[in-house]
Amino acid sequence: MSELTNRCYRLRNRPERLVTDDVLELVEEPVPAIGPGQALARTRYLSLDPSNRIWMSEARSYLPPVPIGDVMRGIGICEVIESERDDIKPGDFVTGFSGWQEYVVVDDADEFPLTVLPAPLPAPAPALLGPLGHTGITAYLGIEDIADLKPGETMVVSAAAGAVGSVAAQIGKARGARVVGLAGSDDKCKHLVDQFGLDACVNYKAKDWREQLDAATPDGIDVDFENAGGEIMDHVLRRINLGARIVLCGMISQYTSYGDGDGPAGQREIAQLIMRRATMRGFLVLDHADRFPEAIEYLAGLLAKGQLQYDETIVEGLENAPQALNDMFSGANIGKLLIKVS
Amino acid sequence: MSELTNRCYRLRNRPERLVTDDVLELVEEPVPAIGPGQALARTRYLSLDPSNRIWMSEARSYLPPVPIGDVMRGIGICEVIESERDDIKPGDFVTGFSGWQEYVVVDDADEFPLTVLPAPLPAPAPALLGPLGHTGITAYLGIEDIADLKPGETMVVSAAAGAVGSVAAQIGKARGARVVGLAGSDDKCKHLVDQFGLDACVNYKAKDWREQLDAATPDGIDVDFENAGGEIMDHVLRRINLGARIVLCGMISQYTSYGDGDGPAGQREIAQLIMRRATMRGFLVLDHADRFPEAIEYLAGLLAKGQLQYDETIVEGLENAPQALNDMFSGANIGKLLIKVS
Numbered sequence: 001m002s003e004l005t006n007r008c009y010r011l012r013n014r015p016e017r018l019v020t021d022d023v024l025e026l027v028e029e030p031v032p033a034i035g036p037g038q039a040l041a042r043t044r045y046l047s048l049d050p051s052n053r054i055w056m057s058e059a060r061s062y063l064p065p066v067p068i069g070d071v072m073r074g075i076g077i078c079e080v081i082e083s084e085r086d087d088i089k090p091g092d093f094v095t096g097f098s099g100w101q102e103y104v105v106v107d108d109a110d111e112f113p114l115t116v117l118p119a120p121l122p123a124p125a126p127a128l129l130g131p132l133g134h135t136g137i138t139a140y141l142g143i144e145d146i147a148d149l150k151p152g153e154t155m156v157v158s159a160a161a162g163a164v165g166s167v168a169a170q171i172g173k174a175r176g177a178r179v180v181g182l183a184g185s186d187d188k189c190k191h192l193v194d195q196f197g198l199d200a201c202v203n204y205k206a207k208d209w210r211e212q213l214d215a216a217t218p219d220g221i222d223v224d225f226e227n228a229g230g231e232i233m234d235h236v237l238r239r240i241n242l243g244a245r246i247v248l249c250g251m252i253s254q255y256t257s258y259g260d261g262d263g264p265a266g267q268r269e270i271a272q273l274i275m276r277r278a279t280m281r282g283f284l285v286l287d288h289a290d291r292f293p294e295a296i297e298y299l300a301g302l303l304a305k306g307q308l309q310y311d312e313t314i315v316e317g318l319e320n321a322p323q324a325l326n327d328m329f330s331g332a333n334i335g336k337l338l339i340k341v342s
Numbered sequence: 343m344s345e346l347t348n349r350c351y352r353l354r355n356r357p358e359r360l361v362t363d364d365v366l367e368l369v370e371e372p373v374p375a376i377g378p379g380q381a382l383a384r385t386r387y388l389s390l391d392p393s394n395r396i397w398m399s400e401a402r403s404y405l406p407p408v409p410i411g412d413v414m415r416g417i418g419i420c421e422v423i424e425s426e427r428d429d430i431k432p433g434d435f436v437t438g439f440s441g442w443q444e445y446v447v448v449d450d451a452d453e454f455p456l457t458v459l460p461a462p463l464p465a466p467a468p469a470l471l472g473p474l475g476h477t478g479i480t481a482y483l484g485i486e487d488i489a490d491l492k493p494g495e496t497m498v499v500s501a502a503a504g505a506v507g508s509v510a511a512q513i514g515k516a517r518g519a520r521v522v523g524l525a526g527s528d529d530k531c532k533h534l535v536d537q538f539g540l541d542a543c544v545n546y547k548a549k550d551w552r553e554q555l556d557a558a559t560p561d562g563i564d565v566d567f568e569n570a571g572g573e574i575m576d577h578v579l580r581r582i583n584l585g586a587r588i589v590l591c592g593m594i595s596q597y598t599s600y601g602d603g604d605g606p607a608g609q610r611e612i613a614q615l616i617m618r619r620a621t622m623r624g625f626l627v628l629d630h631a632d633r634f635p636e637a638i639e640y641l642a643g644l645l646a647k648g649q650l651q652y653d654e655t656i657v658e659g660l661e662n663a664p665q666a667l668n669d670m671f672s673g674a675n676i677g678k679l680l681i682k683v684s
Contacts, residue, residue, distance in 0.1 A: 060580060062617045229613065238402060251613045266608025271571065271593045273624035275404045280622045282615035 004031035007318055008101030009072045014065075015056050016259045018326045023056060024072060024100075026319055031103045039088045039106040041078035041114070043098055046318065046339040047129040048325050049075065049163075050252045057258035062284050072100035074321075075134060076341070077125045078114070080106065093117040095128060100321055102341055122300070130336035131167055131303065131310045137295040138285040139167035139225075142247040143175070144295075146281045147223045149245075151176030156213075156221050156236050158228035159252060160201060161188040163336040166310060167299070168225045168249070173197050174307045177223070180216045182209075182232055184331035191334070196309055204228075210235050220244075229253045229267065237269035246273075246280035256329050311335025346373035349660055350443030351414045356407075357398050358601045360668045365398060366414060366442075368661055373445045381430045381448040383420035383456070385440055388660065388681040389471040390667050391417070391505075392594045399600035404626050414442035416663075417476060418683070419467045420456070422448065435459040437470060442663055444683055464642070472678035473509055473645065473652045479637040480627040481509035481567075484589040485517070486637075488623045489565045491587075493518030498555075498563050498578050500570035502543060503530040505678040506591060508652060509641070510567045515539050516649045519565070522558045524551075524574055526673035533676070538651055552577050562586075571595045571609065579611035588615075588622035598671050653677025 009024045054061045055073050076098035096114040098104040155172045159165040160181025172179040181192050181201040189201035200216035220241040229251030254264040302308035313333035315324045318341045351366045376382050396403045418440035438456040440446040497514045501507040502523025514521040523534050523543035531543035542558035562583040571593030644650035655675035657666045663681045
């Protein structure tokens with residue numbers, strides 16, 4: 001296969017705030033020939049996630065920083081085009097840490113081996129990175145394991161138009177909670193209320209977003225499904241009820257300051273956890289591979305019943321991945337952000 | 343009893359940072375005559391706690407702010423001098439929210455009725471506000487209910503020379519953990535290691551305190567018994583292990599900024615809870631009155647075995663309470679800080 005050329009992004013420098021041109025280099029390299037026990041797959045879709053930005057930095061994360069010079073880490077769904085493995089044949093799909101590249105060698109000796117998906121695919125490939133992939137499973141686990149959400153309680157979801165937030169909000173509705181979202185535009189908010197059934201949604205770019213959030217949560221907040229951090233989270237903490245649960249899923253407002261000497265401004269209202277005897281817990285989907293089948297069954301069930309809808313923002317071409325990632329931090333996308341690589 | 347004069351501190355203004363002269367006024371008032379169902383007690387000791395400063399402010403807390411004009415809220419131990427109740431006689435001791443005053447009317451109709459202590463007192467009165475009172479019980483509950491501390495694990499305790507911290511640290515030792523304290527002077531640290539048996543203690547006023555804490559926690563941190571907040575907590579969060587537990591007992595570094603428009607600088611490392619799948623939980627001793635007997639039995643047992651020692655800083659005279667409280671925020675006291683009122 002040496003006639004094939006792999007385009008890939010290699011990490012050259014760690015970002016200070018957004019991903020500037022010097023951070024990633026788009027490199028053309030020959031695709032390596034595969035050997036026994038290996039297969040070669042072509043990336044179809046690449047998932048862009050807030051954590052991509054963390055991995056570029058030297059911040060202490062759940063995975064080591066991407067070493068300078070390595071192919072950028074990322075989760076993709078890829079189609080096998082050549083195989084020297086008995087268990088994989090061309091046309092099969094694999095998913096996992098395939099990286100920001102057009103071709104990937106499938107090798108079980110890798111630190112994070114790719115997973116072979118059933119054939120035919122149970123859903124369109126993008127959905128397997130979205131509501132039926134790590135995105136949806138994250139939302140499910142956060143609510144199932146941490147939120148202890150009861151019917152009639154109020155759950156707030158930040159970044160509610162985002163990939164994880166929009167699924168979490170709908171799971172909350174399916175469980176009988178009052179769900180209030182926060183999103184970055186009036187259009188997103190209207191969409192979440194009208195199409196996804198949220199009880200209310202506040203545009204956090206509005207001047208009076210705090211008053212709007214107060215009005216939308218007249219009985220306080222029992223569960224915070226937190227994807228944003230920063231001032232939004234602080235205001236939510238000011239309104240939590242006794243015994244509230246904070247599902248700490250992400251803090252996207254903080255990530256672009258990794259690498260900046262000043263770091264994020266910080267959360268000013270953590271002491272409210274004492275005042276309200278509340279619990280905040282962080283979690284990570286990668287810890288719970290054994291529960292993916294349970295999660296996927298639940299999510300597929302919601303999809304089938306029409307209780308789970310999802311948005312996708314699909315950007316064409318690997319070369320647009322850095323800009324698309326930057327745009328995510330300003331809230332340009334809605335729902336799952338994907339790169340269609342091939 | 344109208345010939346008696348009650349000296350009390352009334353709240354006149356909310357503080358901006360420390361308690362300045364305009365915040366509290368020392369007032370002389372006639373002691374009210376008691377009626378049926380009431381008793382009159384004379385305050386012996388007043389407990390000073392970081393939460394006093396919170397209650398002076400308008401910060402959202404677990405109790406409403408002290409109304410302007412009211413006697414300052416505080417926990418004391420008082421001796422009954424006159425009674426029109428069958429269940430209380432002169433010479434009995436009562437404890438609870440007796441306030442910053444020399445005389446208190448004991449009345450079960452109060453929002454927080456005082457508790458009658460057994461006679462004779464099971465320990466010296468100051469100890470009943472310290473290791474055998476709400477202070478020690480707070481430490482016990484934090485470790486019993488939240489820390490899930492296992493032998494051999496590393497627990498860090500901030501404000502370890504303080505009233506709660508010093509008890510928490512010794513409970514940690516009794517449970518077989520490696521316990522590392524943070525305190526505000528070399529003398530305090532030496533005392534905690536030599537007398538109280540901590541494995542290590544770091545003076546957080548030393549320039550290289552971060553490096554010292556790193557060296558003292560070579561296996562990372564499994565439990566953080568947090569009394570301080572601020573930069574200390576942030577650095578602890580950078581070192582927590584997978585599945586760490588943060589017992590959020592207090593954030594004394596933040597409290598003197600309640601009232602200040604800028605507020606505390608904020609915690610920059612909350613995202614580490616995600617990275618390390620950690621849990622942070624706030625709690626309050628007042629919620630668990632049903633468990634005080636269990637806690638006191640445990641603490642008394644440690645005392646009897648010599649596994650629990652305690653320090654007291656006793657300041658004479660109610661008139662010195664505001665300054666003593668201010669001094670607490672700069673770490674002037676060691677162990678339990680009490681005002682000997684009479």
